[in-house]
Amino acid sequence: MEKLVPGKRPLVPRNILVETILKHKHELVFNNEIARATAAVWKVIEAGLDNKIKATSLHSMCVGNRYHLKSLLTDTATLDADQEYEVSLNECESSESNRNSMRNSLGNSFNFILSIKTSKFESLLTERVYARKTMKGKIGERRITIFQPSKWTEIVSKKIYDDYRLNHGYHFKNHYLTRQADYGVFKGLCKCGSTVICKAKENVENANYEGISGKKIAKDLQTESTVKWRHRVASEMMDKGISVEPPHLYNADVLRVAKHECIRMQYLDQDPIKAIAILKKSSVGQNVIRDIGYDPFHVTIASAHQIRVFNKMNRICETNLSIDATGGVAKKIVHVDGRVSKHIFLYNAESHDMASISKWLLGTIRCGMEFPRQVTIDESKALENACALIFSGDFNITKYANRCFNTGKTDFPKTYIRTDVAHYIKSWVNFFSKESKEKWKKKFYLCAIGQLILCRDRDSAKCLITALLTVSLSEKAGVGATSLNESLHTIKSLVLGNTCQEEEVEEIISKTIEDSEKDIEEATEEGEDEDEPQMSNLVANQWQQWGNDIRNEVERKLEYENGDDYNPRYFPAFAERLMKKMATIPLWSCICRDDFGYGRIPASSAPVEAEFNIIKNRILCKRILRVDVAVRTFLEYIDGKLKIFEAKSNPTNENINIEIKSTMESPRRPKKIDVSDDATPNFPVVSLNSTTAYEIAQKFNSSRSRDIFKDELSPISSTKNDTHCPSGSIEKENFSGSKCESYVPEESIRRRKPLHDLSSEMNQEFVCEYCEKKSNNEQVCVICKRIMCSECTVSQTEEEGEMKLCLECFQNSRKDDRLATQKIDNWKGKGGSPKISKKSRYLNKNTAEFLDAMSFKKYCKLPCLKNGTISSLRLIKIGNSEVSLTNTCAFDSITQILMAAMSDNDNIKKFMNIHRYQNNFFDLVYDTVEHGISQKTYKRRAEIICHLFGEEIKDNTTHEINCTTSASSLAAKIFKTHPSFIEIRQCEDGCYRKIEYATYGWHARLLKENLQTFIETIATKEKRCKNNCETYQSVSLEMGDIVLFEVYGQEDKIPIDSISNSFINKSNETYHLMGVIHYVGPKMLTRTPIPGHYIAYCKRGTCWMVYDDLKEKAERSSQNLKVYPEILVYCKI
Incomplete structure (x- = not known):
């Protein structure tokens, strides 16, 4: 009697289904393989079953061996379908062909062995402790040896599928093991009704096995998506032509849960604020995380190492402290009342008002940071007022601007506060986008604003401001508008470069303002409304008054002029905004640069923007982390970067070699100088001119000049503190007071021409005596064709007949020019032309665009005819x-x-x-x-x-x-x-x-x-x-x-x-x-x-x-x- 399985009655009885399919046995089997689902015979069988089961379902049933149809079709069914499976945990390694033949030879019931290494089998075991009452009523313990939950079932399912491709998803629930774990029985069930009984016997062999654990899967999911992981694992497990998915291949929901659990394990605590507090007490955050705030959220970070490196740099050169913020780094937090926080920016702060920023800056000063020489910020009023208060001691930016106006007084600021040129230009671009639709007008005024930014004295700035106000406020043009014509000529001469600029723009602004800047402006609006209006009423801005005087003078001139044409550049809204910007002109322009004596032209916060790019794209890989994880990642990054920077900038005092080091990278390794009498002068040396090595080393280590910091003076010392007298004797030099000083005879100096680019002034116009004599060991530079000795050349290849370059061509030529001389192309990213940053549109002498803007005639856009060959054109009727x-x-x-x-x-x-x-x-x-x-x-x-x-x-x-x-x-x-x-x-x-x-x-x-x-x-x-x-x-x-x-x-x-x-x-x-x-x-x-x-x-x-x-x-x-x-x-x- 057929065993009935509880459930819905099938549409077609099993015996009728099997008989109908077996009637077409010869049409379904070819070379011991089942016909494809697209074969016509499946449609015939479907019709024979009154279309109750589709052809694709019939094919799946046969391929999946449902009702043992595949075994019956391939003549491999030998036993009853109701007989249970018996499996032992042993395995014999076999080839793929043996595995397939074994799988085909197996019937409805069969035995097979799976083996596992003893060490891995023992790792699967664990004990479960139960409390039980003894016969006397006491509570005791009962220990039972079991397999670790979910771990052993995964291994068994995978081994069964990998070796025999049984498409059954067995669920193992109950199992039994002896105390010594040398024997046990457990049973597995599949939804299709098949069962498997496993008997654990003593292990007989050791076989290599690579199991998949949940932790390993979750770790892999950190770098790839769940769908990608499933596709990759399926390609490794499944064979071609298999239409049934492996039963032990995890679905996407299970993988997402495992990924989430793995991420949660990385947290120090489930509460992000508490996790940061734990991090603060740890070795990583100790003396680094200074302050933590909850509402509004903020984290103040200032490590002693970071402050020490900054102070060292501040003593050596003119430091520039760039302050900016960016979003898209940390997730928002939920406060106690359920309110979601605002955007959290670096440095991990929710609020960017003046009080918060002042507290942060004051905290870094109290930690020991020295006052910087220059600070570059954006146009946030809260940030401007906070910097003026902390770095200059002024109540607001208006008082700071007034101190910059009075250049002759003793209370001139010591810290130069400036506005980033990219943020300032961006604000003007947004203004023109709202107020004017004419592109040529936007180009005209932006080019003029760019030149106003570069003005370095009040006279030139006043001349340009007068011209801009005249052009923007004059309604009439043509004959009679003398001031307008003169102003246009002035602006044109400045933009086209007819007036001499003392210093050109060193670095073109090529980085666009990120979308997160809008969030920064929203976060700073509250600080602007609270701080600035009250302060501005107390102190009058002298720069604003200076600008108003210029405007009044312009308006008086325009009253007596009347042209005969309309002025297309009439733009009173521009004049109003320019007058408002006059209050902070010492920040966004270079008008006070010469008064301070230092500063970049123009001011830029590009370094901090580059740091944002590295952190967001390379370190975080565009991920938004929880705040505690973001803080920990940032601490690791900044600590490693500071260590690398300090290692590069610090010279070692113990072993300083005498060397000549160019400001550019030297093509050869530095050599020690042998100053003995019998030394052959086959390399350039420097005369010490009665200066001891100790004095030069001391000067190098203690000097604060910028040139020494840039390695423009070579550190000179002796390796073992030995010096050679002219007589040839060697004495130990006492640095505290030695009569014998380092000496190099004048005849040992080799003068050679390629050293004229080196930093030391003593090496200028040196000429190599071997190059002059044209010795036998001569080489020809492949660029300048100069005959040089072997010491004056640089090798381009490492083979016979190698090409040589002289030092001068090596230093002055471009990298791609040098690569062109090589015999073998090097395409490892070095063969292309060097990357050149995109030219700025408004700061350079942009002749073409400005001339288009000067020509105010609006040219209409013309359509472009399509060639008849283009396929998108239809036939013409x-x-x-x-x-x-x-x-x-x-x-x-x-x-x-x-x-x-x-x-x-x-x-x-x-x-x-x-x-x-x-x-x-x-x-x-x-x-x-x-x-x-x-x-x-x-x-x-x-x-x-x-x-x-x-x-x-x-x-x-x-x-x-x-x-x-x-x-x-x-x-x-x-x-x-x-x-x-x-x-x-x-x-x-x-x-x-x-x-x-x-x-x-x-x-x-x-x-x-x-x-x-x-x-x-x-x-x-x-x-x-x-x-x-x-x-x-x-x-x-x-x-x-x-x-x-x-x-x-x-x-x-x-x-x-x-x-x-x-x-x-x-x-x-x-x-x-x-x-x-x-x-x-x-x-x-x-x-x-x-x-x-x-x-x-x-x-x-x-x-x-x-x-x-x-x-x-x-x-x-x-x-x-x-x-x-x-x-x-x-x-x-």
């Missing part, structure tokens, strides 16, 4: 036929130039409007500029091209027209009715001849000459009459509104700026260059000719725009543009 165009670049280039000319030139627009009805091409240009590109535009282009190429289109057909042609021949057809030149010849005998030129030839060698001379030569030349007259013809030249020159004889590309921009005809009419059609030849030559490509370069204002019909939109060309011109287009203005 003309009548009942469809037309496809290819290689339309010549036509599109001419069209784009004329569109730009019409858009920028009113005369050409008028010309197009008059002749558009006689010339379909002009009508196409006019309509495209006025209404944009549409389907009608491409249809009219196809009609014009068909007419120009003489194509006849039949009805109900599809045509493909190849538009490959030269731009000059196509222009001749387009401008046939409107020629560029009309040449009229007339002789003395009355012969008259009129010649029209659609394009006029211009040889390439005349391009660099003056076009005006060329035009005059054409207009005044005389030719002999061709009507059998012996007289000469007088030639007069008339020009159309659009003049096209065809350039021929061109071999190489030329700079586009070398082409003449304009010329004047005999009627004193001016023609300007509007565009150039550039030809790009095929990249390779083949037997089948490949057509080239035409690109239109249109001059719009002061820049060149590139219109390529293979690209989606126009692009702005780079500087120093070179072209291969075929047609030059000039238009009358």
Whole structure:
């Protein structure tokens, strides 16, 4: 009788299902393998079962050996299906082929052995203690040996699956072991009804086994997602073609729980505040975490090591303390009342008001930190007031600014407080984005603000402020606006670099302000409202008064001026904001830099921004940690970094070698100097000039000069404190007072030229005597071809015939130039050109962008025609036929130039409007500029091209027209009715001849000459009459509104700026260059000719725009543009 399993009654009885499938046994089995799920036989079986079970389900049942179907189909079923499985914990290692054959040979019930190492088996054992009452009523203990929960079941399931691929997920509940653990029985159940009875016997063999523990899985999940882990483990466990997932492969929910539990184990306490308190008392946070606050949350960090390194640097050079904050590091905390905290920034503070910042800065000062020479901050009012209070002793930033205004008084501040230029420029960018939509106006004022930041004295700043106020407050321009014109000239001369700047910008601001800065501004708004208004009413700002005096003077001048045109730069909102910013001008500009005597130009907090980048992207890997974990990670990072920095900056006093060290990295290892009489002078040495090594070492260690800190003076000492007298005797030198001093004979000095870049002044203009004599062991520098000795060269390769560089070329040449001399390319990240930071837009002498801003005319954007070859264009329907165009670049280039000319030139627009009805091409240009590109535009282009190429289109057909042609021949057809030149010849005998030129030839060698001379030569030349007259013809030249020159004889590309921009005809009419059609030849030559490509370069204002019909939109060309011109287009203005 069949054993019934409780549950829902099956749709098809088991015996009927098995019989139906076995009827198709020969169709289902091929080479002892089950047919695929896509085979047609499964559909036949599904129909035979009245479609109660799908074909895919039938295939899964057979592959999974449900009801032992796979065993029956492959003739491996030998025993009853109801017989239970018997398994022993022993294993015999076998190959994959033996494993598969064993699996196929197993029936419904079988025995197999799994073995495990004795040490690992014993590690699975544990004891469970039960309390029980004895016969006398006493409470005793009962110890039972068991397997560790969940650990042994995982190992058994994995071994069963790995060795025999049984797709059963057994759940082992109860088990029994003897006291010696040499025997035991436990039973496993599967949802399908199969059971397994395991008997633990004495271990017989030791086999290698790599089990998976929960801790190891959780550790792996720290660096990868749960889905990725499951895919990786499945690829290792499963074979190809298996359609059933391994039963012991953890699902995603279980893995997420394990990952969460592993993360929780890293916490010192479940409460983050308590965890930080525990960290404070530990060896890591002791004397490092100074203060902890809960509401508002803050953690003050200041290690003694950090303060010691800062104080040491502060005594040596002008230190710059950069203060900034960033979010995205620590998670928010939940307060007692359930309120979620605000964003927590580095340094782990929730509130950024003046009180909190002052408390933090004062705490670091009390810990022993010296006052810095310079502090760079952002524009937060709370931070400005806190820095003024702590570092300068002023109540607010207004009083600090007043002390900076009075430069001659004794109470001038000792700490230079400055505003980061990136934050300041960003605030202006946000202002212009809200107040003005004109991009050219934004560029104009931002370039001027950039120059105001660089001003280093009040006179130049006053001149520029006066000019900016005049431009922004003047409503009228043109004739009569004298002050406005002078101000524009002043701003233009400053931005374009006509005035000399004493020091250029050293480092371009290339780091953008992060999105978290918005959170910082929100956090500081409360501090600004609380602190600044009350303080500003008490003290008048002298810089603000100075700015108001300048504005009043400007307004008085503008009252008596009245221009005849509208001023497009009229911007009173800019003047109002500039006046508000005048209160803090000593912070955001360099106007007080020379008064302090030090400071970067301009001020920048880029170092702290770089630290944020390292912490967030490299250390934290863009993760947001709990606050205690974030604090601990930050402490480890800052401690390691300080140790590395101190090791690099500290010289050792015990063993200082005599060496010559360049400010750049020396290509060779430093050598000790042998100063004995018989020493051969084969290396450069330095004369000590009666200075003992002890004195130089003492000077090196105790000096506070910045040059010594930068290793511009080499530390000199003797290794064993031995010195050599001129007589050759050696004495022990007593540093307290020795009569014998270090001495180097003058004849041992080798003077050689490559050392002129070294830092020591004594080595300037040294010349190597062996290089002068040109010894036999000579080498040739591969860059400068100078003959040098072996000591004056640097090896580039480590093989025979190695290439050499002299020291001068090694120090002065770029890295990629040196790599180019190597025989074997080194592509380990060193072969590329060095990274160059992006140029700043508003601080540099940016000529092109500022000239565009000065030219206030707004150029409308023009669409870019698409080439007919582009697949996104559909077939064009003309009548009942469809037309496809290819290689339309010549036509599109001419069209784009004329569109730009019409858009920028009113005369050409008028010309197009008059002749558009006689010339379909002009009508196409006019309509495209006025209404944009549409389907009608491409249809009219196809009609014009068909007419120009003489194509006849039949009805109900599809045509493909190849538009490959030269731009000059196509222009001749387009401008046939409107020629560029009309040449009229007339002789003395009355012969008259009129010649029209659609394009006029211009040889390439005349391009660099003056076009005006060329035009005059054409207009005044005389030719002999061709009507059998012996007289000469007088030639007069008339020009159309659009003049096209065809350039021929061109071999190489030329700079586009070398082409003449304009010329004047005999009627004193001016023609300007509007565009150039550039030809790009095929990249390779083949037997089948490949057509080239035409690109239109249109001059719009002061820049060149590139219109390529293979690209989606126009692009702005780079500087120093070179072209291969075929047609030059000039238009009358």
